[in-house]
Amino acid sequence: MRIQLELFGLARIAAGTKELALELEEGTAFRDIVRLLSARYPAMIGNVIQPDGETLQPPNIFNLNTRRMIQADQMDECPNDGDRIVLMSMSAGG
Amino acid sequence: MPTSTSKYQYVACDPTKCVGCQICEYVCSQTKTGEFNTYRSRIRTVREHKILMTAVACRTCEDAPCVIACPRDALTQDKVTGIIHIDANRCDGCAWCIEACDFGAISINPATKLAEICNLCEDLEDGPQCVKWCPKEALALTTPDQRAQKARHKLVIEEVVKP
Amino acid sequence: MHGYSGKILHIDLTARKTWVETKPEEWYKMYIGGVAMASRLAWENIESGCDPLSPGNVICIAGGLFAGTPVPVGGKYGMASKSPLTGFIGDSLSGSWLAVTLKRSEWDGIVIHGTSEDWVRVFVDDDRVTFHDASNLVGLNTYETEDAIRDEYGDDQIRTACIGPAGENLSRIANVSNDGRKAGRTGQGAVWGSKKLKALSIRGTKGVSVADPDALLQLSYDILQAAQGPHTQKYRILGTSSNVLNMNRLGLLPTRNYQQGTFEDAELVSGEYLHENYKAKTTACAQCPIACEQIGHVKEGPFAPAMGHIEYESLFALSSNCGVSDMEASIKAIVNCNDLGLDTMSTGVTISWAMESYEKGVFTKEDFKCEKYPEGFEARFGNGEAMVALTEMIAHRDGYMGDLLAEGTKRASARVDEERGTETYKWAMNIKGLELPGYDARALKTFSVGLAAGTRGGCHNRSAAYDPDIKGDVDRFTIDDTRGELAKSTEEYAAVYDTLPLCKFIRRCFTGKADRAGAWPAIAQLINAVTGWDFDYDAVDLIGERAHTIKKAFNIREGWTRADDYLPWRWHHEPMKEGASAGHVVTEEELEYLKDLYYEAKGWTKEGFIPKEKLIELGMDDVAEEIGV
Numbered sequence: 001m002r003i004q005l006e007l008f009g010l011a012r013i014a015a016g017t018k019e020l021a022l023e024l025e026e027g028t029a030f031r032d033i034v035r036l037l038s039a040r041y042p043a044m045i046g047n048v049i050q051p052d053g054e055t056l057q058p059p060n061i062f063n064l065n066t067r068r069m070i071q072a073d074q075m076d077e078c079p080n081d082g083d084r085i086v087l088m089s090m091s092a093g094g
Numbered sequence: 095m096p097t098s099t100s101k102y103q104y105v106a107c108d109p110t111k112c113v114g115c116q117i118c119e120y121v122c123s124q125t126k127t128g129e130f131n132t133y134r135s136r137i138r139t140v141r142e143h144k145i146l147m148t149a150v151a152c153r154t155c156e157d158a159p160c161v162i163a164c165p166r167d168a169l170t171q172d173k174v175t176g177i178i179h180i181d182a183n184r185c186d187g188c189a190w191c192i193e194a195c196d197f198g199a200i201s202i203n204p205a206t207k208l209a210e211i212c213n214l215c216e217d218l219e220d221g222p223q224c225v226k227w228c229p230k231e232a233l234a235l236t237t238p239d240q241r242a243q244k245a246r247h248k249l250v251i252e253e254v255v256k257p
Numbered sequence: 258m259h260g261y262s263g264k265i266l267h268i269d270l271t272a273r274k275t276w277v278e279t280k281p282e283e284w285y286k287m288y289i290g291g292v293a294m295a296s297r298l299a300w301e302n303i304e305s306g307c308d309p310l311s312p313g314n315v316i317c318i319a320g321g322l323f324a325g326t327p328v329p330v331g332g333k334y335g336m337a338s339k340s341p342l343t344g345f346i347g348d349s350l351s352g353s354w355l356a357v358t359l360k361r362s363e364w365d366g367i368v369i370h371g372t373s374e375d376w377v378r379v380f381v382d383d384d385r386v387t388f389h390d391a392s393n394l395v396g397l398n399t400y401e402t403e404d405a406i407r408d409e410y411g412d413d414q415i416r417t418a419c420i421g422p423a424g425e426n427l428s429r430i431a432n433v434s435n436d437g438r439k440a441g442r443t444g445q446g447a448v449w450g451s452k453k454l455k456a457l458s459i460r461g462t463k464g465v466s467v468a469d470p471d472a473l474l475q476l477s478y479d480i481l482q483a484a485q486g487p488h489t490q491k492y493r494i495l496g497t498s499s500n501v502l503n504m505n506r507l508g509l510l511p512t513r514n515y516q517q518g519t520f521e522d523a524e525l526v527s528g529e530y531l532h533e534n535y536k537a538k539t540t541a542c543a544q545c546p547i548a549c550e551q552i553g554h555v556k557e558g559p560f561a562p563a564m565g566h567i568e569y570e571s572l573f574a575l576s577s578n579c580g581v582s583d584m585e586a587s588i589k590a591i592v593n594c595n596d597l598g599l600d601t602m603s604t605g606v607t608i609s610w611a612m613e614s615y616e617k618g619v620f621t622k623e624d625f626k627c628e629k630y631p632e633g634f635e636a637r638f639g640n641g642e643a644m645v646a647l648t649e650m651i652a653h654r655d656g657y658m659g660d661l662l663a664e665g666t667k668r669a670s671a672r673v674d675e676e677r678g679t680e681t682y683k684w685a686m687n688i689k690g691l692e693l694p695g696y697d698a699r700a701l702k703t704f705s706v707g708l709a710a711g712t713r714g715g716c717h718n719r720s721a722a723y724d725p726d727i728k729g730d731v732d733r734f735t736i737d738d739t740r741g742e743l744a745k746s747t748e749e750y751a752a753v754y755d756t757l758p759l760c761k762f763i764r765r766c767f768t769g770k771a772d773r774a775g776a777w778p779a780i781a782q783l784i785n786a787v788t789g790w791d792f793d794y795d796a797v798d799l800i801g802e803r804a805h806t807i808k809k810a811f812n813i814r815e816g817w818t819r820a821d822d823y824l825p826w827r828w829h830h831e832p833m834k835e836g837a838s839a840g841h842v843v844t845e846e847e848l849e850y851l852k853d854l855y856y857e858a859k860g861w862t863k864e865g866f867i868p869k870e871k872l873i874e875l876g877m878d879d880v881a882e883e884i885g886v
Contacts, residue, residue: 008506009495009502010494013529013532047490057487059728061728063506066508066836066837067837069727069728069729071729086506088503089491089499089503090503091491091569113548114540115541115542115548117481120325120326120544121474124327127464128464128470129466130325130466131361131462131463131464132357133414144540144552145538205462227481229484229548230485230546230548
């Protein structure tokens with residue numbers, strides 16, 4: 001399945017790119033996408049991704065198709081073909 | 095520890111890392127006096143033009159000019175460490191030492207009006223508290239040689255290796 | 258008593274005299290500092306029913322419990338007065354060095370009464386207070402004013418809070434500035450201007466001592482270390498401006514005066530773009546180990562030179578919300594506001610009202626005539642030059658438009674609608690008169706009641722209820738009967754931080770979790786290390802409820818009723834057309850239901866008044882006497 005993954009904030013700086021087109025096996029979970037990112041962009045580990053390589057460091061979070069935020073306990077769910085995910089870091093105030 | 099090439103250590107600040115938070119000043123004054131008061135800090139931060147900032151403490155100059163300038167011999171310089179000591183009984187707050195110091199590293203106690211200076215927290219096991227606390231690791235206990243080496247390595251990496 | 262001197266300094270500008278009020282320890286235990294203490298001083302000293310720009314109004318400054326110590330991010334202070342913008346409590350927070358010098362001067366608070374006949378500046382030099390002619394400072398911008406005073410005394414440890422030309426000209430959206438920080442919202446600058454108070458300078462040379470210095474240092478050190486790690490990364494590297502792309506993606510980025518929630522050029526005005534193209538340095542407030550101030554620098558082009566720190570709320574108001582894609586214009590407009598002493602948020606949202614009014618034919622080009630543009634100009638959305646020009650016009654009340662917009666959206670729209678028979682109130686984006694923040698609450702329904710019921714007006718900082726909505730803890734597009742409790746909970750959580758005060762950016766650095774369980778125990782320890790008191794989780798929690806209650810009580814005394822908790826017309830009637838939040842509004846029925854839930858959660862009556870027993874339970878017997886039901 002094909003997923004568009006957009007990167008905002010620290011994730012964008014660590015990866016040096018704004019957007020990725022990912023070709024993934026069916027049944028790939030959100031957690032697996034995090035693993036993929038930590039392998040491809042080790043610079044994300046520490047600030048965007050936790051040292052375990054598969055958990056997002058809060059307040060970094062996946063936004064799915066603009067409408068839904070994927071909570072920590074939903075990371076074993078799977079996206080669908082054609083989904084658009086944004087890795088963003090929620091920030092307050094200013 | 096004094097080395098064969100350079101005798102004295104001092105606390106230096108990297109202005110590219112300093113953010114001007116002044117935590118060094120609170121911690122220094124607390125260590126020396128038991129109270130938080132930047133007027134009693136032996137290290138002082140400076141800010142100019144919104145984005146230029148650094149911190150200054152005694153540079154342990156060789157043949158320190160402040161020692162030479164003092165008319166009452168209130169200042170002495172330890173031959174091994176280079177640390178300046180001020181005898182409060184002799185000091186009368188004349189401020190000639192301050193005139194002699196190009197770095198503004200000597201300050202005046204607002205209550206007693208006598209001179210005060212950094213002594214590298216020589217009596218503490220973990221050394222200068224400002225270095226320990228600086229959140230951006232902008233402060234370091236260093237010697238002139240170490241500063242020069244650091245600058246040379248930085249130059250090589252930034253201008254020779256990276257491009 | 259540790260942590261406090263027990264003394265409040267009162268200054269009377271009319272008679273040019275001062276006196277000292279002592280307060281018992283119990284009073285400090287209840288009000289602590291920051292916005293709660295400032296609002297309590299406002300309750301005690303402000304003549305009810307007074308015009309906010311009259312001598313009856315009072316400026317109340319309250320220090321920070323942790324100011325002047327190494328407690329990270331504790332260098333903050335609070336300011337309260339009756340707001341010229343809303344007619345209700347105007348409580349603001351500022352920070353950095355003035356909070357430190359205030360602590361060292363050994364005044365827990367400073368209360369300024371009356372009005373000076375001529376422009377005056379006041380100097381509080383430890384316990385000596387002097388009044389000085391300020392005519393040589395009138396017209397200087399905020400930075401120039403601080404520098405001039407510091408140069409006059411030759412002591413760079415003298416810190417000054419002051420107004421710029423905007424406050425001098427009684428703009429209701431003027432702020433008070435100190436050390437590059439601002440008591441930004443509700444029009445504090447106009448109150449100072451009405452008193453002809455140009456500047457308040459403080460020098461404090463005393464040492465700050467605490468009850469348990471070892472405990473304080475240990476706790477502070479641990480928090481300081483944690484503040485270098487992932488819990489503050491987003492603030493340190495990109496700052497809050499990284500919210501532009503986030504809000505845009507969620508369809509919540511106010512665009513063209515809140516007409517839409519997505520901006521086609523969001524990338525060009527994003528924190529990421531700022532970081533890559535305009536960032537000069539990251540700096541810190543006094544006492545802060547995080548360092549979140551992202552300084553943007555425009556070096557070339559029509560808006561150069563301009564350098565200042567750029568935050569999300571300033572940025573949205575003066576970019577997407579005005580339809581402007583040119584980040585250089587945004588930086589310049591923000592810097593103008595900082596220099597001239599204007600609240601960036603209220604200024605931006607007032608300018609966007611003027612732009613929409615222009616595009617809808619309410620205003621003509623000639624309505625924008627001013628000194629610099631004698632022919633006027635076309636104030637369309639997207640016109641960066643117009644946006645910048647308007648910031649200057651507002652600060653100087655220059656021309657018809659400068660004078661009108663200096664009043665803020667509520668009064669400006671009322672005046673225009675009366676004069677021209679128009680309906681510009683429909684797009685005057687304020688609640689109680691305070692212009693809105695950078696989130697569109699048509700699709701943040703918990704937040705909508707937090708904004709509507711906000712005591713100082715529509716304020717994201719005081720409500721904080723956008724957090725559960727945006728994070729997805731609840732469904733932001735619908736309502737249910739938990740939302741009243743939720744809005745109460747977030748606002749009282751925020752109030753704890755605003756009272757100590759501590760900057761909220763530290764909230765994850767105690768245990769890694771930002772919730773009450775993660776933060777209150779550590780905060781209790783910090784309070785006890787300073788004061789020697791015996792605060793626990795519950796005592797810390799109560800700080801927030803008390804803080805909010807004293808502000809509410811002030812409002813009730815000034816004539817607040819349930820009808821004052823409203824949302825702007827646009828949010829009831831005009832859904833957005835594009836983006837992730839399109840198609841939603843908060844209906845009037847929904848709002849009334851949410852208000853019922855919220856008042857009930859607070860323990861108030863259906864009309865939103867506070868029962869006597871509730872106030873007595875909170876230890877506010879005198880308040881119960883006056884406004885309890």
